[in-house]
Amino acid sequence: MKPTRLLATGLIASVFGLLGVTTTQAVTLQEIKERDEIRIAIANEIPYGFMDLSGNAKGVGPEVAKHIAKKLGINNIKWETAAFGSLIPGLKAGRFDMVAAEMAILPERCRQVLFSEPNSSYGEGLLVAQGNPMKLNAFEQFTEGDLKIAIMAGADQLEILQALGVPGARMVTIANNADAISTVATGRADAYAATSLTVAELAAKSNKVESAEPFNDPIIDGTAVRSWGAFTFAQGSEKLQKAVNDALTQFKKTDQWKTILQNDGFSSADINESFQKTTAQLCKAS
Template identity: 25%
Template sequence: MTSRSTKTLIAAGVLLATSAVSAIAGPLADRIAAGEPIRIGFSNVPIWGYPDENGDAKGFVNEIALGILAEMGYTNIETSVTDWGGLIPGLQANRYDIITGGLYILNSRCQNIAFSEPIATAGDAFIVPAGNPKGIQTFKDILNSGAIMVTGAGYNTIESAKKEGLGDDQIMQVPGPSEMLAAVKAGRADAGGMTYFEANHFAETNDDIDVTDPAALPDWTQNYVGIGFRFEDADFMAEFNKAVASYVGTDAMMESVAEYGYTTSNLPGDKTAEWVCANR
């Protein structure tokens, strides 16, 4: 291939990319049109979103998000890791264009950022010492036994626990999953409230840890996962949602997330982000 031909193809590619975003308004569309990468922020959460040994984005939420963007024709992606509590502030401060990593769509979060249509559904559970000495299965069990629950700062389990009657004196907040595991193993907490994906991962990799049954928790603790955007990128998110509809549940997507334990039972069904924002 001649140099002139290569330059022609590159020019055509730039023209196509520019045309694709020309009808989309917002800061992210401007970045794409300028040839800048789409910046994805995520936290180090087992199974959901984490960096591998090379720093590449792994976890089923990242796999799905990257797959959707690829379907849209976007492969110029830059990823970075931050504390869980820094995801939404980082998006609002324009440090990221999209945030992944397993954000549940919650009414309280919907006041601050926009969510894509759901890409997964998942329940919560607790990690407890092997044998579950305090018989903890629910938030009510923690409340009635006077136990201490540890969870991550910014986790949905804080809202859930308080809804079930727990006060701040029974809720220990730490930066993330590894600190939660450490608190339970050291006896500083009696249970660690987190997603079932995280809890099951810890139980499988730690002989002195068990995981509780997520079905023991109330139905309203079943949550839906979305991808976070700034409100001003609503046009881009609308195009993203079109790709969500055509990609989520496909053989290609299911193959990409199989290693993380995502199965057809985790597909979001017909629930919309609007419904979830109003009901969670």
């Protein structure tokens, strides 16, 4: 019977492959506890989740994740770094158990992965050349003319710009935030769209660029755009998701959680906003 079963399995896998169907490698909380190690991915983005020069995981995602792991009785964390656009594929392939990159909860992503309740909230920003020669202060300015705006592959800003009607021909896609300064400074793009926190971090690294000030928040369907970041899991990992949610809910009631966000540059408004939306609401948003 074994050869027949193997043949049948191979045929099924071949059919799924031809149809473009991929399977998700879910992990259970029990499996993680048995190995006493959780594999957590970050995208090396300051201040959301990054590795410092000593090889330590830093940022709001990792700092909160460390507390949650301890609460769940997990003693070891194996940190993985990946390009932002590889985080969801990595979860699906089982390369890591959880993502702590403060990934924004979006309906399209909710169809692919599971999210915890929000851990953070943040707004948008623009990185421009020093002196802001093009007088840029809004995403909407890129809907007409020849101005070009850079975005990171896989980032939320693509959906925002598309919703605003910015043509794809005016978008320049870069692999990671590290390329943003040179992209803007050399004129490959007139600005780089990212979250306000990311823009501030990049602007502090070079005197060739600056944050666009004042910046006008993009308005979509009459509402200013704001993102809610959360921990992310593969579909099928509902027990792990629930355990993290329970621990996160309790931790968000403490001053320690608030201090972590403040130390990573989140404002009082950002902190308060993190309580204003649920994952269910954000996953259903149009």
